Amino acid sequence: MSETLLEVKDLRVAYGRIEALHGVSFSVNQGEIVTLIGANGAGKTTTLTSIARLPPPEAPKVASGDILYRGESILGVPPHDVVSKLNVALVPEGRHIFGNLTVEENLTLAAYPRRKAPASEAEAAFKTVYDLFPRLAERRRQRSEQLSGGEQQMLAVGRALMSNCQFIMLDEPSMGLSPLLMQLVFKTLRQLNEEQGMTILLVEQNANMALRLAHRGYVLDTGEIIAEGSADELMDDPEVKKAYLGG
Template identity: 70%
Template sequence: MLLQVENLYVKYGNIEALHGISFNVNEGEIVTLIGSNGAGKTTSLHTIMRLPPPEAPKVVSGNIRFKGQSILKTEPHDVVRNLHVALVPEGRHIFGNLSVMENLTLATYARKDSTEDIQRDLDFVFSLFPRLAERRKQRSESLSGGEQQMLAMGRALMSKCTFILLDEPSMGLAPLLVYEMFRTLKKLNEEAGMTILLVEQNANLALKFSHRGYVLDTGEILTQGTSEELMNDPIVKKAYLGG
């Protein structure tokens, strides 16, 4: 098992945001967290990444294990550098005043492998997102929303991650670009072996492209199952899938 979240309680100040949630992600899976706004989905990702407050809340009790080892005392930069986990945050948070190429290059700052390896990964990113190659010298703030999402994903991949956390990757994108983005995620999973933990407002689409899912509501996990099981669950269909 790659990631285990065990009976996790976390707080923002005096407000408890997660109430003893437990879930896991196996290597090579796409797992999705679905739920309404305020359910605790983004909080879960930020806590896994060990982001400092105010971005992530304080862990009160419980544990997060990566390959069996607790990471509660792991610094965020070590989550990226040593565990090869990367976050594509909601809102992308690219460096708009820098070029596409500069954004991608910044993501390699902690890598200790060869220039040839870095170039190979850059070529891979450009093969996934040809538009980034076309716009490599362009200031990132001038990119479209879809192109900025591609850049945020490309930046994560340039960190040499093998496990990627994605927070609302379809937000603000046209439907055609949304499907293109999810097809790219599927390709990363099937062809590159990438493990993916996904938070997505489009629950139907997220479950269609994932292996398993968990349903969160106000900081608690209501149910879990394979994507097929959740898509056929009457309660999940009515509450989250428009059924």
């Protein structure tokens, strides 16, 4: 069994008086792809933004429970240190790219956590991203708001890879993408995992695609984990099938 990278313990988070997560616990091991599936309002995004330590209103204060990364609590870590010191990258819901900057400028900006490292590292990261997404290399001088939705999503993933991350969290990367583009993005994620040993936490509504990619999965429903297991087990689980996979 490989080392546990991330452990979320009995996490409770509330927006004002409304509790969004009622004690969520799960873990992600080194080198794994884990998916968190669930319907709208299940608390998937809140879970991710809480791990990324985003300030309110994106993620409210943790009411109780703990988030351990490499065995240490990260509740006191500010969001910029989560990226630059813990090397955890987030691809947020809705992409959040800088629309008035070009593709290359977005990627350059994303190399900001590496500013103290030698420039060759950032160049290597550029090469990795452009190799994974040749489309971005073609459009490097284009303003990113002019990209199609799929290309923007590639840019959002590419941007996360520009930081020196070993663990990447993605919030619904398939949102608004055609099936073909979705497959491309998912294929890239698998490639990252297999070739670079990248640990991935994937939040998805598209349970079918997510479970096919992941090693393990958790099903989140209205702030609680209702099922967990290997991806194959979850695919065969009649409850999951009925709720998310359409029979």
